[in-house]
Amino acid sequence: MVRYKSLAIFVLITLFITVSNVWASAGSFIKKASFLKKDKIIIFFAGPVDKKIVEDIDNYYVYESTDPDIPLKIKGASLSEDGKTLILTFTEELNQHSPHVVVIKKLVSAGRNLGVASFTVRKSYAGFLFSILIGAMLVHNFVFTKYLGLCVFFGTSKRKATAIGMGITFTIVMVCSAMISWFLYNYVLKPLNLQFFQVVIFIGIVSLIVQAVDIILRKINPFLFKAFGIYLMLVLANCVILAVPLLIVVNGYNAIEAFVFSLGAGLGYFLALFLMSSVREKLELANVPPSYQGLSIAFITAGLFGLAFMGFSGMSIF
Amino acid sequence: MDPQLVKIAMGGLAVLGVIGIVFGIGLALAAHKFHVEVDPKVEAVKEVLAGAQ
Structure with a gap:
Protein backbone atom coordinates (compact mmCIF):
# COMPACT_ATOMS: atom_id res chain seq x y z
CA MET A 1 0.00 0.00 0.00
CA VAL A 2 2.80 2.40 0.99
CA ARG A 3 4.56 1.64 -2.25
CA TYR A 4 1.51 2.64 -4.27
CA LYS A 5 1.17 5.84 -2.28
CA SER A 6 4.76 6.90 -2.95
CA LEU A 7 4.34 5.97 -6.60
CA ALA A 8 1.21 8.12 -6.83
CA ILE A 9 3.01 11.06 -5.21
CA PHE A 10 5.91 10.62 -7.64
CA VAL A 11 3.53 10.59 -10.62
CA LEU A 12 1.75 13.70 -9.29
CA ILE A 13 5.03 15.57 -8.87
CA THR A 14 6.17 14.60 -12.37
CA LEU A 15 2.83 15.74 -13.78
CA PHE A 16 3.07 19.00 -11.90
CA ILE A 17 6.56 19.68 -13.24
CA THR A 18 5.50 18.91 -16.80
CA VAL A 19 2.32 20.93 -16.62
CA SER A 20 3.73 24.00 -14.91
CA ASN A 21 4.53 26.53 -17.60
CA VAL A 22 7.79 27.98 -16.52
CA ARG A 122 7.10 28.29 -22.90
CA LYS A 123 3.83 26.65 -23.63
CA SER A 124 3.35 23.50 -21.64
CA TYR A 125 4.56 20.48 -23.64
CA ALA A 126 1.87 18.25 -22.12
CA GLY A 127 -0.72 20.65 -23.50
CA PHE A 128 0.90 20.47 -26.94
CA LEU A 129 0.81 16.65 -26.85
CA PHE A 130 -2.81 16.75 -25.70
CA SER A 131 -3.69 19.02 -28.60
CA ILE A 132 -2.03 16.57 -31.02
CA LEU A 133 -4.06 13.72 -29.50
CA ILE A 134 -7.39 15.55 -29.65
CA GLY A 135 -6.53 16.93 -33.08
CA ALA A 136 -5.91 13.48 -34.57
CA MET A 137 -8.91 12.02 -32.76
CA LEU A 138 -11.66 14.60 -33.25
CA VAL A 139 -10.65 17.76 -35.11
CA HIS A 140 -9.00 15.94 -38.02
CA ASN A 141 -10.75 12.60 -37.58
CA PHE A 142 -9.45 10.28 -40.30
CA VAL A 143 -12.85 8.94 -41.28
CA PHE A 144 -15.18 11.90 -40.95
CA THR A 145 -12.97 14.79 -42.03
CA LYS A 146 -10.21 13.16 -44.11
CA TYR A 147 -12.41 10.42 -45.66
CA LEU A 148 -9.75 7.73 -45.30
CA GLY A 149 -10.21 4.01 -44.67
CA LEU A 150 -13.85 3.91 -45.71
CA CYS A 151 -13.95 0.32 -47.03
CA VAL A 152 -13.13 -1.19 -43.64
CA PHE A 153 -15.27 1.46 -41.97
CA PHE A 154 -18.42 0.38 -43.82
CA GLY A 155 -17.47 -3.29 -43.83
CA THR A 156 -16.97 -3.83 -40.10
CA SER A 157 -19.44 -1.38 -38.58
CA LYS A 158 -22.50 -3.65 -38.75
CA ARG A 159 -22.09 -5.14 -35.27
CA LYS A 160 -20.81 -3.43 -32.13
CA ALA A 161 -18.66 -6.39 -31.05
CA THR A 162 -16.84 -6.56 -34.41
CA ALA A 163 -16.43 -2.79 -34.46
CA ILE A 164 -14.80 -2.75 -31.03
CA GLY A 165 -12.45 -5.61 -31.89
CA MET A 166 -11.56 -4.02 -35.20
CA GLY A 167 -10.98 -0.63 -33.56
CA ILE A 168 -8.58 -2.14 -31.02
CA THR A 169 -6.69 -4.06 -33.74
CA PHE A 170 -6.50 -0.91 -35.83
CA THR A 171 -5.11 1.12 -32.95
CA ILE A 172 -2.46 -1.49 -32.14
CA VAL A 173 -1.39 -1.92 -35.77
CA MET A 174 -1.33 1.85 -36.27
CA VAL A 175 0.81 2.62 -33.22
CA CYS A 176 3.27 -0.23 -33.93
CA SER A 177 3.68 0.57 -37.61
CA ALA A 178 3.92 4.32 -36.99
CA MET A 179 6.65 3.86 -34.38
CA ILE A 180 8.71 1.47 -36.54
CA SER A 181 8.23 3.71 -39.58
CA TRP A 182 9.29 6.77 -37.60
CA PHE A 183 12.42 4.99 -36.40
CA LEU A 184 13.36 3.67 -39.85
CA TYR A 185 12.66 7.01 -41.52
CA ASN A 186 14.74 9.07 -39.10
CA TYR A 187 17.65 6.70 -38.52
CA VAL A 188 17.93 4.78 -41.79
CA LEU A 189 16.26 6.59 -44.69
CA LYS A 190 17.25 10.13 -43.77
CA PRO A 191 21.00 9.54 -43.29
CA LEU A 192 21.15 7.57 -46.57
CA ASN A 193 19.12 10.19 -48.54
CA LEU A 194 16.50 7.56 -49.35
CA GLN A 195 13.40 9.58 -48.45
CA PHE A 196 11.82 8.75 -51.83
CA PHE A 197 11.57 5.13 -50.63
CA GLN A 198 9.23 6.05 -47.78
CA VAL A 199 6.01 4.68 -49.30
CA VAL A 200 7.57 1.31 -50.22
CA ILE A 201 9.14 0.88 -46.78
CA PHE A 202 6.02 1.99 -44.91
CA ILE A 203 3.86 -0.49 -46.81
CA GLY A 204 6.38 -3.22 -46.00
CA ILE A 205 6.23 -2.35 -42.30
CA VAL A 206 2.42 -2.32 -42.29
CA SER A 207 2.28 -5.73 -43.97
CA LEU A 208 4.79 -7.07 -41.43
CA ILE A 209 2.66 -5.90 -38.49
CA VAL A 210 -0.58 -7.16 -40.06
CA GLN A 211 0.95 -10.57 -40.80
CA ALA A 212 2.30 -10.77 -37.25
CA VAL A 213 -1.11 -9.83 -35.76
CA ASP A 214 -2.70 -12.44 -38.02
CA ILE A 215 -0.34 -15.19 -36.85
CA ILE A 216 -0.54 -14.27 -33.17
CA LEU A 217 -4.31 -13.70 -33.09
CA ARG A 218 -4.98 -17.04 -34.80
CA LYS A 219 -3.28 -18.73 -31.85
CA ILE A 220 -4.36 -16.52 -28.95
CA ASN A 221 -7.96 -15.60 -29.77
CA PRO A 222 -9.48 -17.72 -32.57
CA PHE A 223 -12.98 -16.30 -31.98
CA LEU A 224 -11.89 -12.72 -32.59
CA PHE A 225 -9.87 -13.96 -35.56
CA LYS A 226 -12.99 -15.55 -37.04
CA ALA A 227 -15.00 -12.40 -36.38
CA PHE A 228 -12.52 -10.28 -38.34
CA GLY A 229 -12.51 -12.66 -41.28
CA ILE A 230 -11.34 -10.92 -44.42
CA TYR A 231 -11.13 -7.49 -42.79
CA LEU A 232 -7.90 -8.19 -40.97
CA MET A 233 -6.22 -8.59 -44.34
CA LEU A 234 -7.97 -5.42 -45.50
CA VAL A 235 -5.99 -3.52 -42.85
CA LEU A 236 -2.92 -4.34 -44.92
CA ALA A 237 -3.95 -2.18 -47.85
CA ASN A 238 -5.72 0.42 -45.76
CA CYS A 239 -5.04 4.04 -46.45
CA VAL A 240 -5.37 5.21 -42.82
CA ILE A 241 -2.53 2.95 -41.72
CA LEU A 242 -0.31 4.32 -44.48
CA ALA A 243 -1.47 7.91 -43.99
CA VAL A 244 -0.37 8.06 -40.36
CA PRO A 245 3.41 7.55 -40.93
CA LEU A 246 3.31 9.80 -44.01
CA LEU A 247 1.61 12.59 -42.03
CA ILE A 248 4.11 12.12 -39.20
CA VAL A 249 6.91 12.67 -41.72
CA VAL A 250 5.18 15.73 -43.20
CA ASN A 251 4.60 17.30 -39.77
CA GLY A 252 8.13 16.47 -38.59
CA TYR A 253 7.06 15.01 -35.25
CA ASN A 254 9.56 13.56 -32.77
CA ALA A 255 9.13 10.09 -31.23
CA ILE A 256 6.74 11.06 -28.42
CA GLU A 257 4.63 13.25 -30.70
CA ALA A 258 4.53 10.48 -33.32
CA PHE A 259 3.34 8.02 -30.68
CA VAL A 260 0.62 10.39 -29.46
CA PHE A 261 -0.44 11.21 -33.02
CA SER A 262 -0.77 7.56 -34.06
CA LEU A 263 -2.60 6.76 -30.82
CA GLY A 264 -5.00 9.62 -31.48
CA ALA A 265 -5.56 8.46 -35.05
CA GLY A 266 -6.26 4.90 -33.87
CA LEU A 267 -8.63 6.06 -31.13
CA GLY A 268 -10.37 8.34 -33.62
CA TYR A 269 -10.92 5.41 -35.96
CA PHE A 270 -12.12 3.32 -33.03
CA LEU A 271 -14.55 6.07 -32.06
CA ALA A 272 -15.84 6.37 -35.63
CA LEU A 273 -16.40 2.60 -35.90
CA PHE A 274 -18.13 2.47 -32.52
CA LEU A 275 -20.47 5.39 -33.25
CA MET A 276 -21.33 4.02 -36.68
CA SER A 277 -22.00 0.48 -35.41
CA SER A 278 -24.24 1.80 -32.63
CA VAL A 279 -26.33 3.67 -35.18
CA ARG A 280 -26.46 0.79 -37.64
CA GLU A 281 -27.64 -1.64 -34.97
CA LYS A 282 -30.53 0.72 -34.24
CA LEU A 283 -31.18 1.24 -37.97
CA GLU A 284 -31.97 -2.44 -38.41
CA LEU A 285 -35.07 -1.92 -36.28
CA ALA A 286 -36.10 1.26 -38.10
CA ASN A 287 -38.56 1.41 -40.95
CA VAL A 288 -36.20 2.36 -43.77
CA PRO A 289 -37.67 2.80 -47.31
CA PRO A 290 -36.68 -0.13 -49.54
CA SER A 291 -34.52 1.94 -51.87
CA TYR A 292 -32.44 3.22 -48.95
CA GLN A 293 -31.88 -0.08 -47.18
CA GLY A 294 -28.42 -1.43 -46.46
CA LEU A 295 -25.36 0.47 -47.57
CA SER A 296 -27.15 3.57 -48.88
CA ILE A 297 -28.61 4.51 -45.49
CA ALA A 298 -25.17 3.77 -44.02
CA PHE A 299 -23.61 6.30 -46.41
CA ILE A 300 -26.21 8.89 -45.42
CA THR A 301 -25.51 8.22 -41.73
CA ALA A 302 -21.78 8.60 -42.30
CA GLY A 303 -22.45 11.89 -44.09
CA LEU A 304 -24.44 13.17 -41.11
CA PHE A 305 -21.60 12.13 -38.80
CA GLY A 306 -19.22 14.02 -41.07
CA LEU A 307 -21.39 17.13 -40.76
CA ALA A 308 -21.43 16.77 -36.98
CA PHE A 309 -17.64 16.40 -36.88
CA MET A 310 -17.33 19.60 -38.92
CA GLY A 311 -18.26 21.33 -35.67
CA PHE A 312 -14.75 20.51 -34.41
CA SER A 313 -13.03 22.10 -37.40
CA GLY A 314 -10.88 25.11 -36.70
CA MET A 315 -10.87 24.32 -33.01
CA SER A 316 -7.54 24.87 -31.31
CA ILE A 317 -6.65 23.75 -27.83
CA PHE A 318 -3.91 25.46 -25.80
CA MET B 1 27.08 7.80 -64.06
CA ASP B 2 27.33 10.15 -61.15
CA PRO B 3 29.04 8.26 -58.30
CA GLN B 4 26.72 10.01 -55.82
CA LEU B 5 23.68 8.45 -57.50
CA VAL B 6 25.36 5.03 -57.60
CA LYS B 7 26.00 5.35 -53.88
CA ILE B 8 22.35 6.19 -53.18
CA ALA B 9 21.18 3.30 -55.36
CA MET B 10 23.49 0.84 -53.58
CA GLY B 11 22.25 2.17 -50.21
CA GLY B 12 18.67 1.66 -51.30
CA LEU B 13 19.33 -1.90 -52.43
CA ALA B 14 21.12 -2.70 -49.19
CA VAL B 15 18.40 -1.17 -47.00
CA LEU B 16 15.55 -2.91 -48.79
CA GLY B 17 17.43 -6.21 -48.78
CA VAL B 18 18.27 -6.04 -45.08
CA ILE B 19 14.74 -4.98 -44.12
CA GLY B 20 13.28 -7.80 -46.20
CA ILE B 21 15.55 -10.42 -44.65
CA VAL B 22 14.98 -9.20 -41.08
CA PHE B 23 11.19 -9.04 -41.49
CA GLY B 24 11.13 -12.44 -43.17
CA ILE B 25 13.13 -14.11 -40.41
CA GLY B 26 11.00 -12.40 -37.75
CA LEU B 27 7.76 -13.56 -39.35
CA ALA B 28 9.09 -17.09 -39.82
CA LEU B 29 10.04 -17.24 -36.13
CA ALA B 30 6.63 -15.90 -35.11
CA ALA B 31 4.85 -18.41 -37.34
CA HIS B 32 6.93 -21.20 -35.80
CA LYS B 33 6.25 -20.08 -32.24
CA PHE B 34 2.52 -19.49 -32.67
CA HIS B 35 1.92 -22.53 -34.84
CA VAL B 36 -1.72 -23.70 -34.90
CA GLU B 37 -2.57 -27.34 -35.58
CA VAL B 38 -4.90 -27.52 -38.58
CA ASP B 39 -6.93 -30.65 -39.14
CA PRO B 40 -5.53 -32.31 -42.31
CA LYS B 41 -9.08 -33.39 -43.20
CA VAL B 42 -9.95 -29.75 -43.99
CA GLU B 43 -7.33 -29.62 -46.72
CA ALA B 44 -8.34 -33.07 -48.03
CA VAL B 45 -12.03 -32.09 -48.30
CA LYS B 46 -11.11 -28.78 -49.99
CA GLU B 47 -9.01 -30.72 -52.48
CA VAL B 48 -11.94 -32.96 -53.44
CA LEU B 49 -14.45 -30.10 -53.84
CA ALA B 50 -14.87 -28.32 -57.16
CA GLY B 51 -13.25 -25.10 -55.87
CA ALA B 52 -14.81 -22.69 -58.35
CA GLN B 53 -15.47 -20.22 -55.54
Whole structure:
Protein backbone atom coordinates (compact mmCIF):
# COMPACT_ATOMS: atom_id res chain seq x y z
CA MET A 1 0.00 0.00 0.00
CA VAL A 2 2.80 2.40 0.99
CA ARG A 3 4.56 1.64 -2.25
CA TYR A 4 1.51 2.64 -4.27
CA LYS A 5 1.17 5.84 -2.28
CA SER A 6 4.76 6.90 -2.95
CA LEU A 7 4.34 5.97 -6.60
CA ALA A 8 1.21 8.12 -6.83
CA ILE A 9 3.01 11.06 -5.21
CA PHE A 10 5.91 10.62 -7.64
CA VAL A 11 3.53 10.59 -10.62
CA LEU A 12 1.75 13.70 -9.29
CA ILE A 13 5.03 15.57 -8.87
CA THR A 14 6.17 14.60 -12.37
CA LEU A 15 2.83 15.74 -13.78
CA PHE A 16 3.07 19.00 -11.90
CA ILE A 17 6.56 19.68 -13.24
CA THR A 18 5.50 18.91 -16.80
CA VAL A 19 2.32 20.93 -16.62
CA SER A 20 3.73 24.00 -14.91
CA ASN A 21 4.53 26.53 -17.60
CA VAL A 22 7.79 27.98 -16.52
CA TRP A 23 11.16 27.20 -15.09
CA ALA A 24 12.25 30.24 -13.17
CA SER A 25 16.00 29.66 -13.26
CA ALA A 26 17.83 32.73 -12.00
CA GLY A 27 15.21 34.76 -10.24
CA SER A 28 13.16 32.78 -7.77
CA PHE A 29 11.56 36.18 -7.28
CA ILE A 30 9.62 35.52 -10.48
CA LYS A 31 6.71 33.30 -9.53
CA LYS A 32 5.19 32.59 -12.91
CA ALA A 33 5.40 33.79 -16.48
CA SER A 34 3.30 32.79 -19.46
CA PHE A 35 2.06 33.92 -22.85
CA LEU A 36 -0.99 36.16 -22.91
CA LYS A 37 -2.97 36.47 -26.14
CA LYS A 38 -0.82 36.68 -29.29
CA ASP A 39 1.68 39.42 -28.53
CA LYS A 40 1.98 39.61 -24.75
CA ILE A 41 3.94 37.97 -21.96
CA ILE A 42 2.61 38.20 -18.41
CA ILE A 43 5.01 37.98 -15.45
CA PHE A 44 4.02 37.51 -11.81
CA PHE A 45 6.46 38.66 -9.12
CA ALA A 46 6.65 37.40 -5.56
CA GLY A 47 6.50 40.95 -4.19
CA PRO A 48 5.96 44.51 -5.38
CA VAL A 49 8.72 45.84 -7.67
CA ASP A 50 9.95 49.33 -8.47
CA LYS A 51 7.66 50.79 -11.12
CA LYS A 52 10.11 53.23 -12.72
CA ILE A 53 12.81 50.64 -13.49
CA VAL A 54 10.44 47.85 -14.48
CA GLU A 55 8.46 49.97 -16.96
CA ASP A 56 11.61 50.98 -18.87
CA ILE A 57 11.66 49.10 -22.19
CA ASP A 58 15.47 49.06 -22.40
CA ASN A 59 15.54 47.04 -19.19
CA TYR A 60 14.53 43.89 -21.12
CA TYR A 61 16.15 41.55 -23.57
CA VAL A 62 13.72 39.00 -25.00
CA TYR A 63 14.56 36.41 -27.66
CA GLU A 64 13.41 33.06 -29.01
CA SER A 65 15.64 30.37 -27.53
CA THR A 66 16.61 29.23 -31.05
CA ASP A 67 17.92 32.67 -32.13
CA PRO A 68 19.62 34.30 -29.14
CA ASP A 69 21.10 37.13 -31.26
CA ILE A 70 17.75 38.47 -32.51
CA PRO A 71 16.09 40.55 -29.80
CA LEU A 72 12.33 40.94 -30.05
CA LYS A 73 11.01 44.50 -30.10
CA ILE A 74 8.95 45.51 -27.07
CA LYS A 75 6.19 48.08 -27.48
CA GLY A 76 5.46 48.65 -23.84
CA ALA A 77 5.62 47.34 -20.29
CA SER A 78 2.85 48.02 -17.81
CA LEU A 79 2.83 47.19 -14.12
CA SER A 80 -0.38 46.53 -12.22
CA GLU A 81 -1.57 48.60 -9.25
CA ASP A 82 -0.12 46.32 -6.57
CA GLY A 83 3.22 46.15 -8.43
CA LYS A 84 3.22 42.36 -8.64
CA THR A 85 2.03 41.71 -12.20
CA LEU A 86 3.80 42.94 -15.31
CA ILE A 87 2.57 42.72 -18.89
CA LEU A 88 5.08 43.03 -21.74
CA THR A 89 3.56 43.96 -25.10
CA PHE A 90 5.53 43.23 -28.27
CA THR A 91 5.34 45.01 -31.63
CA GLU A 92 4.85 41.71 -33.49
CA GLU A 93 3.02 38.48 -32.76
CA LEU A 94 5.05 35.89 -30.88
CA ASN A 95 5.71 32.42 -32.22
CA GLN A 96 4.34 30.69 -29.14
CA HIS A 97 5.42 27.20 -30.22
CA SER A 98 9.05 27.94 -29.43
CA PRO A 99 10.25 28.84 -25.94
CA HIS A 100 11.16 32.48 -25.29
CA VAL A 101 13.90 33.69 -22.98
CA VAL A 102 13.27 36.91 -21.04
CA VAL A 103 16.18 38.74 -19.41
CA ILE A 104 15.39 41.53 -16.94
CA LYS A 105 18.60 43.48 -16.53
CA LYS A 106 17.70 45.15 -13.26
CA LEU A 107 15.03 44.36 -10.76
CA VAL A 108 14.46 46.43 -7.61
CA SER A 109 11.96 45.48 -4.94
CA ALA A 110 11.31 47.74 -1.93
CA GLY A 111 14.73 49.35 -2.21
CA ARG A 112 16.56 46.01 -2.48
CA ASN A 113 18.48 45.36 -5.73
CA LEU A 114 17.78 41.82 -6.94
CA GLY A 115 20.15 42.03 -9.89
CA VAL A 116 19.61 40.27 -13.23
CA ALA A 117 16.73 37.85 -13.65
CA SER A 118 16.47 35.54 -16.64
CA PHE A 119 13.83 32.91 -17.28
CA THR A 120 12.15 30.95 -20.04
CA VAL A 121 8.55 31.26 -21.09
CA ARG A 122 7.10 28.29 -22.90
CA LYS A 123 3.83 26.65 -23.63
CA SER A 124 3.35 23.50 -21.64
CA TYR A 125 4.56 20.48 -23.64
CA ALA A 126 1.87 18.25 -22.12
CA GLY A 127 -0.72 20.65 -23.50
CA PHE A 128 0.90 20.47 -26.94
CA LEU A 129 0.81 16.65 -26.85
CA PHE A 130 -2.81 16.75 -25.70
CA SER A 131 -3.69 19.02 -28.60
CA ILE A 132 -2.03 16.57 -31.02
CA LEU A 133 -4.06 13.72 -29.50
CA ILE A 134 -7.39 15.55 -29.65
CA GLY A 135 -6.53 16.93 -33.08
CA ALA A 136 -5.91 13.48 -34.57
CA MET A 137 -8.91 12.02 -32.76
CA LEU A 138 -11.66 14.60 -33.25
CA VAL A 139 -10.65 17.76 -35.11
CA HIS A 140 -9.00 15.94 -38.02
CA ASN A 141 -10.75 12.60 -37.58
CA PHE A 142 -9.45 10.28 -40.30
CA VAL A 143 -12.85 8.94 -41.28
CA PHE A 144 -15.18 11.90 -40.95
CA THR A 145 -12.97 14.79 -42.03
CA LYS A 146 -10.21 13.16 -44.11
CA TYR A 147 -12.41 10.42 -45.66
CA LEU A 148 -9.75 7.73 -45.30
CA GLY A 149 -10.21 4.01 -44.67
CA LEU A 150 -13.85 3.91 -45.71
CA CYS A 151 -13.95 0.32 -47.03
CA VAL A 152 -13.13 -1.19 -43.64
CA PHE A 153 -15.27 1.46 -41.97
CA PHE A 154 -18.42 0.38 -43.82
CA GLY A 155 -17.47 -3.29 -43.83
CA THR A 156 -16.97 -3.83 -40.10
CA SER A 157 -19.44 -1.38 -38.58
CA LYS A 158 -22.50 -3.65 -38.75
CA ARG A 159 -22.09 -5.14 -35.27
CA LYS A 160 -20.81 -3.43 -32.13
CA ALA A 161 -18.66 -6.39 -31.05
CA THR A 162 -16.84 -6.56 -34.41
CA ALA A 163 -16.43 -2.79 -34.46
CA ILE A 164 -14.80 -2.75 -31.03
CA GLY A 165 -12.45 -5.61 -31.89
CA MET A 166 -11.56 -4.02 -35.20
CA GLY A 167 -10.98 -0.63 -33.56
CA ILE A 168 -8.58 -2.14 -31.02
CA THR A 169 -6.69 -4.06 -33.74
CA PHE A 170 -6.50 -0.91 -35.83
CA THR A 171 -5.11 1.12 -32.95
CA ILE A 172 -2.46 -1.49 -32.14
CA VAL A 173 -1.39 -1.92 -35.77
CA MET A 174 -1.33 1.85 -36.27
CA VAL A 175 0.81 2.62 -33.22
CA CYS A 176 3.27 -0.23 -33.93
CA SER A 177 3.68 0.57 -37.61
CA ALA A 178 3.92 4.32 -36.99
CA MET A 179 6.65 3.86 -34.38
CA ILE A 180 8.71 1.47 -36.54
CA SER A 181 8.23 3.71 -39.58
CA TRP A 182 9.29 6.77 -37.60
CA PHE A 183 12.42 4.99 -36.40
CA LEU A 184 13.36 3.67 -39.85
CA TYR A 185 12.66 7.01 -41.52
CA ASN A 186 14.74 9.07 -39.10
CA TYR A 187 17.65 6.70 -38.52
CA VAL A 188 17.93 4.78 -41.79
CA LEU A 189 16.26 6.59 -44.69
CA LYS A 190 17.25 10.13 -43.77
CA PRO A 191 21.00 9.54 -43.29
CA LEU A 192 21.15 7.57 -46.57
CA ASN A 193 19.12 10.19 -48.54
CA LEU A 194 16.50 7.56 -49.35
CA GLN A 195 13.40 9.58 -48.45
CA PHE A 196 11.82 8.75 -51.83
CA PHE A 197 11.57 5.13 -50.63
CA GLN A 198 9.23 6.05 -47.78
CA VAL A 199 6.01 4.68 -49.30
CA VAL A 200 7.57 1.31 -50.22
CA ILE A 201 9.14 0.88 -46.78
CA PHE A 202 6.02 1.99 -44.91
CA ILE A 203 3.86 -0.49 -46.81
CA GLY A 204 6.38 -3.22 -46.00
CA ILE A 205 6.23 -2.35 -42.30
CA VAL A 206 2.42 -2.32 -42.29
CA SER A 207 2.28 -5.73 -43.97
CA LEU A 208 4.79 -7.07 -41.43
CA ILE A 209 2.66 -5.90 -38.49
CA VAL A 210 -0.58 -7.16 -40.06
CA GLN A 211 0.95 -10.57 -40.80
CA ALA A 212 2.30 -10.77 -37.25
CA VAL A 213 -1.11 -9.83 -35.76
CA ASP A 214 -2.70 -12.44 -38.02
CA ILE A 215 -0.34 -15.19 -36.85
CA ILE A 216 -0.54 -14.27 -33.17
CA LEU A 217 -4.31 -13.70 -33.09
CA ARG A 218 -4.98 -17.04 -34.80
CA LYS A 219 -3.28 -18.73 -31.85
CA ILE A 220 -4.36 -16.52 -28.95
CA ASN A 221 -7.96 -15.60 -29.77
CA PRO A 222 -9.48 -17.72 -32.57
CA PHE A 223 -12.98 -16.30 -31.98
CA LEU A 224 -11.89 -12.72 -32.59
CA PHE A 225 -9.87 -13.96 -35.56
CA LYS A 226 -12.99 -15.55 -37.04
CA ALA A 227 -15.00 -12.40 -36.38
CA PHE A 228 -12.52 -10.28 -38.34
CA GLY A 229 -12.51 -12.66 -41.28
CA ILE A 230 -11.34 -10.92 -44.42
CA TYR A 231 -11.13 -7.49 -42.79
CA LEU A 232 -7.90 -8.19 -40.97
CA MET A 233 -6.22 -8.59 -44.34
CA LEU A 234 -7.97 -5.42 -45.50
CA VAL A 235 -5.99 -3.52 -42.85
CA LEU A 236 -2.92 -4.34 -44.92
CA ALA A 237 -3.95 -2.18 -47.85
CA ASN A 238 -5.72 0.42 -45.76
CA CYS A 239 -5.04 4.04 -46.45
CA VAL A 240 -5.37 5.21 -42.82
CA ILE A 241 -2.53 2.95 -41.72
CA LEU A 242 -0.31 4.32 -44.48
CA ALA A 243 -1.47 7.91 -43.99
CA VAL A 244 -0.37 8.06 -40.36
CA PRO A 245 3.41 7.55 -40.93
CA LEU A 246 3.31 9.80 -44.01
CA LEU A 247 1.61 12.59 -42.03
CA ILE A 248 4.11 12.12 -39.20
CA VAL A 249 6.91 12.67 -41.72
CA VAL A 250 5.18 15.73 -43.20
CA ASN A 251 4.60 17.30 -39.77
CA GLY A 252 8.13 16.47 -38.59
CA TYR A 253 7.06 15.01 -35.25
CA ASN A 254 9.56 13.56 -32.77
CA ALA A 255 9.13 10.09 -31.23
CA ILE A 256 6.74 11.06 -28.42
CA GLU A 257 4.63 13.25 -30.70
CA ALA A 258 4.53 10.48 -33.32
CA PHE A 259 3.34 8.02 -30.68
CA VAL A 260 0.62 10.39 -29.46
CA PHE A 261 -0.44 11.21 -33.02
CA SER A 262 -0.77 7.56 -34.06
CA LEU A 263 -2.60 6.76 -30.82
CA GLY A 264 -5.00 9.62 -31.48
CA ALA A 265 -5.56 8.46 -35.05
CA GLY A 266 -6.26 4.90 -33.87
CA LEU A 267 -8.63 6.06 -31.13
CA GLY A 268 -10.37 8.34 -33.62
CA TYR A 269 -10.92 5.41 -35.96
CA PHE A 270 -12.12 3.32 -33.03
CA LEU A 271 -14.55 6.07 -32.06
CA ALA A 272 -15.84 6.37 -35.63
CA LEU A 273 -16.40 2.60 -35.90
CA PHE A 274 -18.13 2.47 -32.52
CA LEU A 275 -20.47 5.39 -33.25
CA MET A 276 -21.33 4.02 -36.68
CA SER A 277 -22.00 0.48 -35.41
CA SER A 278 -24.24 1.80 -32.63
CA VAL A 279 -26.33 3.67 -35.18
CA ARG A 280 -26.46 0.79 -37.64
CA GLU A 281 -27.64 -1.64 -34.97
CA LYS A 282 -30.53 0.72 -34.24
CA LEU A 283 -31.18 1.24 -37.97
CA GLU A 284 -31.97 -2.44 -38.41
CA LEU A 285 -35.07 -1.92 -36.28
CA ALA A 286 -36.10 1.26 -38.10
CA ASN A 287 -38.56 1.41 -40.95
CA VAL A 288 -36.20 2.36 -43.77
CA PRO A 289 -37.67 2.80 -47.31
CA PRO A 290 -36.68 -0.13 -49.54
CA SER A 291 -34.52 1.94 -51.87
CA TYR A 292 -32.44 3.22 -48.95
CA GLN A 293 -31.88 -0.08 -47.18
CA GLY A 294 -28.42 -1.43 -46.46
CA LEU A 295 -25.36 0.47 -47.57
CA SER A 296 -27.15 3.57 -48.88
CA ILE A 297 -28.61 4.51 -45.49
CA ALA A 298 -25.17 3.77 -44.02
CA PHE A 299 -23.61 6.30 -46.41
CA ILE A 300 -26.21 8.89 -45.42
CA THR A 301 -25.51 8.22 -41.73
CA ALA A 302 -21.78 8.60 -42.30
CA GLY A 303 -22.45 11.89 -44.09
CA LEU A 304 -24.44 13.17 -41.11
CA PHE A 305 -21.60 12.13 -38.80
CA GLY A 306 -19.22 14.02 -41.07
CA LEU A 307 -21.39 17.13 -40.76
CA ALA A 308 -21.43 16.77 -36.98
CA PHE A 309 -17.64 16.40 -36.88
CA MET A 310 -17.33 19.60 -38.92
CA GLY A 311 -18.26 21.33 -35.67
CA PHE A 312 -14.75 20.51 -34.41
CA SER A 313 -13.03 22.10 -37.40
CA GLY A 314 -10.88 25.11 -36.70
CA MET A 315 -10.87 24.32 -33.01
CA SER A 316 -7.54 24.87 -31.31
CA ILE A 317 -6.65 23.75 -27.83
CA PHE A 318 -3.91 25.46 -25.80
CA MET B 1 27.08 7.80 -64.06
CA ASP B 2 27.33 10.15 -61.15
CA PRO B 3 29.04 8.26 -58.30
CA GLN B 4 26.72 10.01 -55.82
CA LEU B 5 23.68 8.45 -57.50
CA VAL B 6 25.36 5.03 -57.60
CA LYS B 7 26.00 5.35 -53.88
CA ILE B 8 22.35 6.19 -53.18
CA ALA B 9 21.18 3.30 -55.36
CA MET B 10 23.49 0.84 -53.58
CA GLY B 11 22.25 2.17 -50.21
CA GLY B 12 18.67 1.66 -51.30
CA LEU B 13 19.33 -1.90 -52.43
CA ALA B 14 21.12 -2.70 -49.19
CA VAL B 15 18.40 -1.17 -47.00
CA LEU B 16 15.55 -2.91 -48.79
CA GLY B 17 17.43 -6.21 -48.78
CA VAL B 18 18.27 -6.04 -45.08
CA ILE B 19 14.74 -4.98 -44.12
CA GLY B 20 13.28 -7.80 -46.20
CA ILE B 21 15.55 -10.42 -44.65
CA VAL B 22 14.98 -9.20 -41.08
CA PHE B 23 11.19 -9.04 -41.49
CA GLY B 24 11.13 -12.44 -43.17
CA ILE B 25 13.13 -14.11 -40.41
CA GLY B 26 11.00 -12.40 -37.75
CA LEU B 27 7.76 -13.56 -39.35
CA ALA B 28 9.09 -17.09 -39.82
CA LEU B 29 10.04 -17.24 -36.13
CA ALA B 30 6.63 -15.90 -35.11
CA ALA B 31 4.85 -18.41 -37.34
CA HIS B 32 6.93 -21.20 -35.80
CA LYS B 33 6.25 -20.08 -32.24
CA PHE B 34 2.52 -19.49 -32.67
CA HIS B 35 1.92 -22.53 -34.84
CA VAL B 36 -1.72 -23.70 -34.90
CA GLU B 37 -2.57 -27.34 -35.58
CA VAL B 38 -4.90 -27.52 -38.58
CA ASP B 39 -6.93 -30.65 -39.14
CA PRO B 40 -5.53 -32.31 -42.31
CA LYS B 41 -9.08 -33.39 -43.20
CA VAL B 42 -9.95 -29.75 -43.99
CA GLU B 43 -7.33 -29.62 -46.72
CA ALA B 44 -8.34 -33.07 -48.03
CA VAL B 45 -12.03 -32.09 -48.30
CA LYS B 46 -11.11 -28.78 -49.99
CA GLU B 47 -9.01 -30.72 -52.48
CA VAL B 48 -11.94 -32.96 -53.44
CA LEU B 49 -14.45 -30.10 -53.84
CA ALA B 50 -14.87 -28.32 -57.16
CA GLY B 51 -13.25 -25.10 -55.87
CA ALA B 52 -14.81 -22.69 -58.35
CA GLN B 53 -15.47 -20.22 -55.54
